[in-house]
Amino acid sequence: MSGHSTYEPKSGFERWLDVRLPILRFANDTVVTFPTPKNLNYWYTFGGILALMLGIQIVTGIVLAMHYVPHIDMAFNSVQRIKRDVNYGWLIQGMHANGASMFFLAVYVHMFRGLYYGSYKAPREVLWLLGCVIYLLMIITGFFGYVLPWGQMSFHGAVVITNLIGALPIVGPAITTWLWGGFAVDDATLNRFFSLHYLLPFVIAGVVALHIWALHVPGNSNPKGVEVKSDADTVPFHPYYTVKDGFAISVFLLLYASFVFFAPDILGDAVNYVKANPLVTPAHIVPEWYLLPFYAILRAVPDKLLGVLTMGGAIACLFVLPWLDTSKVRSMRYRPAIRLWYFIFFVVCIILGFCGAHAPDDQLIRGVAGMQIGDANINSFVWLSRFATLYYFAYFLVITPLIGLTETPLPVPESISEPILSHPAAMPAGAAASPEMRG
C-alpha cells in the first residue's frame, strides 16, 4: 500500500520541484490518491476530526498565550480579561477550553473504535503504541492547561496530582519538590506548567506525524478486519474520504460550536471561577470529565502508592494490548464471544466516570442503608468503583487473552469486496464464493 507513487507532475514547475523536493508528490500520495479500504464507516472519521482539533487547540492556544500572564497574582485576572476585554477573547478562550473536551471526546471514540475493530493487531502494533503515547501526552498537556486559569480547582487539582508522585518510595518527595520548584504549588510551578503546556502540543504534532506514517505503511484497518487484497478493495482517499471526513467534521463542529456558543462553562467546574487560595480547599475536588475514570480507579484503592500504581496500570494496559489479545481475528464483527464483554467494558468506563464525579462515600442508591464491608459501605461509590476497576483490569488481563484462545469466530470474509461481489444480485452466476475460509 505504500512505496509506489502514482503522482505525475503536470506543469514544468512541478517537474522541476519534484526532483528537488517531492513535496507535491508526498501530498498527493498521502491525501489524494492514497488507496483506502472502501468499507470504512463513520467511526473511522475521528482520525481526521482529531487532526483538526489538534490544529484548533494549537492556533487558539498561541493566541491565548499572547494575553495570558503566568504569574500567581495575575494569571486568574488575565484569563478573566481575555474573556471580557480582549477582542473575541470570549470566543477564543471558549474554543480552547471546550476544544480540550471535544479533543478527548474524539480520542475516546477513536480508541474504542480501535478496540472494537482490532486496529492494534499485527502489523499495526507500532501505530497503536504511538497512539497510546499521544493519548498520554494529551492527558499531561490537558492537566497543565487546566492549572493555568489559576482558579480554586486548577490550584488544588495541581496539588493533588503532583502529590501523587510523592507516593513513590524513596524518590517520591524529592521528585515532587523538583516538580514544584519550591515547597508547594506556587509561582515557579505555574511558570513551568505554562512553558510545558506550550511545548507539548508540538510534541504531540510530531508524534501524530509518526502515527500517520505508521498508518500509511500497512494502510488503514477496516470494519471487516481483513487486509486489502486487490485494487477492488480500495478507493482513492480523495474524493471518497475527504468528503466523508468533511461531513463528519461538519457534524462534529456543530456539537463543538453548540458548547462554545450556548454552554461554554457547562463542562467546567464553577469553583474554578474563584481565584486560587492555597489556604482553603474546595469541598469537592474533581478533575475534568475526561479524566474522571482514572480518578475513580485511583480512589478505589485504599493505599496511596498502590492507588497511583493502579491508575498508571490502567493506562499501561492500553500499551500492551496488542500482546494481550490472542485472537487472530481482528474485527469483533466476527467475534461474538467477546462482543458482549466489550460492551460491558464500555459501560464500565462510563460507570467509572460517574464514580469519579462523586465523593467516594456518597450513597449509590439514596436512602438504602446497605452494610459495611471492609472500610466502606457496600452502597457507596467507592465499592462500585472497586468492582468497575476490577472489571477494567480483568477485561485486558483475563477476558481478552482467554477468549482469544477459546472462542470460535464467525467465518471471516475472503476480502473486503467479496461479500458484495458474491451476492447473487451483484455477481454473474457461477462466481466462486467461500465465506467459510479465513482471510
Next chain:
Amino acid sequence: MADTVVGATPDPHASGDDPNRRDFIHIAAMAAALGAVGGLAWPMIDQMNPAGDTLALASIEFDLSKVEAGQQVVVKWRGKPLFVRHRTPEQIAAAIKDDNAELRDPQTDEQRHKEGKAEWLILVGTCTHLGCVPTVGGGDYGGWFCPCHGSVYDTSGRIRKGPAPKNLEVPTYAFLSDTKIKVG
C-alpha cells in the same frame, strides 16, 4: 461499481455547458468552507488590536496648577510621553515671531494651543522622525532637541532643523477648567 465513478455519469438535468448539480454542490461546499475559515480568521487577527480595558484607559486628566512657568512636566499617555509645557511670555513671543519664517510643516503658534491659553503647550513627546523622546530646552530655538538624529524643534514644537518631517503632534485635549485638562 462502474456507475459510481465521479463525473462518469452526466447529470441528466444538465444541459450543454451549464453547471450541473454536482458543480453547484462543489461550489456551495467550497464557499461554505472558505466562509467558515474566513469567519474564524478575523477573530484570530482582531484579538491583537487594543483590548477593551486598554481602550478604556486611553484618556487621562491632568492638573496644570503644579507646573510652574518655564517648566515642562512629562506624563505617560497611551504608553508614550506627553509634554505639558508652561511657556514664559518670552518663549511665546519667540514662537509667534517665527510664524512667518520658512517652516517645513507650516503652522502658526496660534494653531498649536487652545484659544487664550498660549502659555500651555500640550504635545505628544515623541520625535516625528523615528519616535525618540526629545530633550526640553535643547537646540538652537530653545524648544526641544532630539538626541537620536538631531532634530530641532522651536518653542512651539515646530520642526526647524534635522530629519524629522513634521511638527510635534498636538493631541486631542480639552480644558475641563482653568487648571485641568483631559487628554484623549
